[in-house]
Amino acid sequence: MLSLLALAPLYLALTPLAALCATLTPRDATYCAKGSPCFPSAADLAAFNTSISGRLYSARPISSVCYAKDPSFNPVACGELQANNGNDQWRSDHFGAFEQTQWEDCNSQDQCGNDAASFAAGQCGQGRIPDYFVDARSPADIQAWARFVYQHNLRPTIKNTGHDYKGRSAGDSGFGLWTHNIKGATHDTAFVPKGCKEKYDAITLLAGTQWRQGYEFAESVGRTLVGGDNPQVGAVGGWLLGGGHSFLSTAHGLGVDRVVSIDLVKPTGELETITACSNPELFRSLRGGGGGTFGVVASATYQTLPRMPIHALIAPSLSLGVGNRKNNAVLAALARITPDLNANGIGGVCFISSNASFTLLAMPSDVGDMAKLKRLTKPYADSLVSLGLLHGGNLLNGNAGAALYQTYSSFYDFFSTTFGTFNEQVGAPIQISSRLIPTKYFKSNPQGAADAVQASLDHIASSMNAGVQILMGPPGPLAGGFKGVTSVNPVWYESAWHVIPSATWAPNAPASVQQATTQAVWESGNMLRAFAPDGGAYQNEVSPYETGYKQSLWGSEANYQRLVKAKRQVDPKGLWEVWNGVGSSGIDSGRYSRCYKQNAPRGYSP
Template identity: 30%
Template sequence: MSSLLKAAILASALLSPLAVAAQTLVVDNVTIAATEDTVAPAIANVSTGSNATAELFTSEAGQLTTEVLTNLTDLQLSDIDLFTFNTGNETSVVTRSNCASGSCKVYPGDALYPSKFVWNVFSLLVGRGALIKTVPIAAPCYTNWGVQDADRCSVVLNNWTNDSYMHADDPTSVMWPLYEGLTCMPTDTPSANCSIGGYPSYAVAVTNVAQIQLAVNFARNANLRLVVKNTGHDFNGKSAGAGALSIWTHNLKQVKFYSKLTQDKYTGMAFKIGTGVQAYELYAAANANNVTVVGGEGRSVGVMGGYILGGGHSPLSSLYGTASDQVLAMEVVLPNGQFVTASNSSNPDLFWALRGGGGSTFGVVTSVTVKARPRMSVSVATFSISTGATVSADLFWQGISVYLKYLPVFTDAGTYSYFSIFNLGGGAYAFGMSPFFAPTLSNTQLKALLAPFLAEIAALNIPVTGLTYYAYDNFYDAWWAHFPLETIGSTNIKTASRLFPRANFQPATGNATLFNQTVGAIRSTVEQGATVLAFNIAANPSSGYPDSAVNPAWRKTVLHAIQAIAWAEGSSDEVAAAACLKLTNEWMGEWRATCPEAGAYMSEADILEPNFQQSFYGTSNYNRLYAFKQKVDPWGLFYAPTGVGSEDWYVTGQIDGLPTQNGRLCRL
């Protein structure tokens, strides 16, 4: 049989998904087989050399090449365009996007959705076990998926909100299921219904670059929705997507330390880190090499994935800036399927965009080379204040005002504080500092730094409870002791955030009216029921920072504050949507009014944030990012809620105020 006929047969299989079996296709009594004997994994081992100084990891040296595509199998798959690189003349995407599904990504059940035969070919190309058909993480709790398992269900049910590792280790689970659609939550009622909802249909468990390239090419050429998941930590569920193919980078775990590396104008210690590496793994590796690395406070966060691409705030940011500021080079699979290096000297526009321009937007990053910092001592303090017999609500808020006016002083000393303000009901409130984190400072220096604040609190006759100091000779031990796993997986909570500028907290030398307005706005929302979790942090180090797409608002902030609204478990969608809109329009409206030109941290922000382009990126940055997005991804292959270019798309079937990814993705 000629290769052209085989190509035509396989192309017809794409158009007739109900007419083919999973592994063979029969046309005119001729059987075309797609098995491990006829279709080999499409991977070639290339040189580990890179356009960056740090060599490629072995996972990055396994790539998809034109030669591999040309000589794939006896099926002559090079004669069709499903898995090939962009040639600049691809009409298949246009055809598929303009047919049965209108201007939408193809969706399961569409005539042009890939057949079982094609999915099987793809599975063989990416290698044994790499392609995973989604089974929702809570499916063992139900009878309708055929995987019911009481023991496994018990594990999922008991750990749903307290074990982020469990969600990170699943190929499609997200840690904020509200945006998936809550279609398969853990339950003790197995007769209930579990559906796939906003989870992707398939995921590729990536272990090499070739698999990413194949997934990117397949999604682009077949007009599939494509999402990227590392750990699923993002507050807005950006790795969800109904009907999508997911690239799961969680297993890219390689780490290499360089005691001296020269990259462009930098010479010094560095790490090259796979994007699947999580914070606890990175910090342990840094500690083992007697150095420190700028990363997040959350233990299970994938630090070189969406975290660093979105900027990334850190317990070390007041000293060194954002996590993105530490980046020396990145290895990236572009939307056209090509694998490139991004640095100041190689693809500099891409390098600029990737540092702060957001994940799932410009490509799939496989590794990041970052600066390493010297080993450091860390001092920590914890304490709390609350209303009580001698502390009225008004006096409590006077104490909060005292703390807030010291925010610039504390960040100028290089510290990072994580605190909470709770409405306990009945006019009672509590403030908890856990921790006040002071890298490079001794206990003596930390006590001296806190002394003026504590003296003012004492002068107000507000008791400070639980004041305790800790000393560590390294970052890792301090971080591990004071940043435990956080609650995730909530179904009845929505969060929003603001980056408050330094100017809002300078009543003595700046604008006292603005300071009082800011404290009043925070108090008002807490009194209405909001819970506030906040970080006293700066990202404007005295040593300067590189030109990148990091939100300019970070350079002026001293407070990254998150507030949350809650509604009763089991409430209707209408009740939940009303609460979400109240948070966005009313509570956050009070905060935004104090600093309308500021912004918010995209990875921990409101999915309904008005004018997200300005708020998450800064207007000038966004205009440049959007133009670059059109250049590097004219197909709109990479989409994420509130991502660059996301305003050109919508998800069908949405409820106003309660956006999910449980719907078809379509162009506006």
């Protein structure tokens, strides 16, 4: 029921178009917004809709069905939304929903809250939800959308799953593309990338495939894919284009290190297979240049690994409150073993909040056996035991008070039993910041690294759901091998920890609370930056207000400018861009000032 409403047919939007023309103006000289004279006429839209088999829709924010005065009001659909608000898959199944709800909103004057108080207040603004979108079902649909956008100078927005932490898959006055329903996977035991000689055992995934489906497919053909920690994140969209971090990255690299071929619909609409041999510069740009910038990935092909057992350490623990030394001791113990974890390809995650921590480390069996994992992690596990911190009722039925070591028959077995079962927090506003911390700091000053993370956690502790996530970086056995080959910040290949402070606010919190939370989380990221000034940040998991973002996300002005040059080749009009992406026009431009300025932290400098 709700999906029918969310995908309201085109005619619903055409009725008010004439009325809107008088009041709306284009938001940016570089693109044409609904309501401006240059926007396609109703006849143009109708003809385009026919040409793509009726797949053009008008869009409204997902919560609009709960607003009694909204044309899309529907109590049944509203009930469905409320029942599924925190369900990651459900949100990604709906174009008008984003995982972090602030990206459905624009600013405090233009939003559509998902709480009872907002429903009662009665106004559902369009926020950052594009006015129209194409529900693409094939590369040909993507091409038609791209050509229409380019012909009419529209603002392109691409939504795959809507997980983006910077709102890059949303966009006010956008003309959206939704890739979610183009799903599929194929396996080739002897894949030869176009123009190349090497052969790979490879899996090709279509644009809308999510990691759960990618993992299920890999398992079914007896292979392993290096993919995201979250089953709902898209397998070949923003995750790949921004870097692509995995539990297996420490041993086997990032998504950008594993990809061998990309079918790309360029901004001008041509479909081209891009590989390291056929178009090396564009391929490099796609390996880290970021989503929504160089075109649309219609499919991508990853080299695979054999299906293999995964050895894991699972250590949920309790701690005693903000600033306590036990919490710090957990961090310090982890920091001390980090160089060994890294050098030996052991990946994983540690969540830490003011009252609990949870660690999950994973070692693929091609880099070591269980005895090795136990030996390398023993000092950490012993610290947790001696601190009396291991959870009484151990997760996954381990022995109470002991770290659980477990071998899983495959990555799929590991993932679907552990991390893949967690429903990460979505359906709420979430603010993050982050820092990549190079391995050298863990060798020279592990206590300092622990203190920096502890300080960043303490700084946000009074915010709602405050916590810090530590992901093990990719140096590992592949260290340096892909430096410069991909376009991600090269510091990725030297960084042992990717640290992410985060906090939320209540959906109906006043603007002052939103701003205060954003400010605190942003400052906590700056505290990590102060500890590791020569680190960097991961463009997919970073504050939307990252200071000096070109340097932070790409490592140097030279790397950034090289990407700008490559982008010009595929997008001569400069129509395609995303917030703080390559070629982004900045906070004062018409494209971003309305929605990004209000919550910008004091002291923010792009």
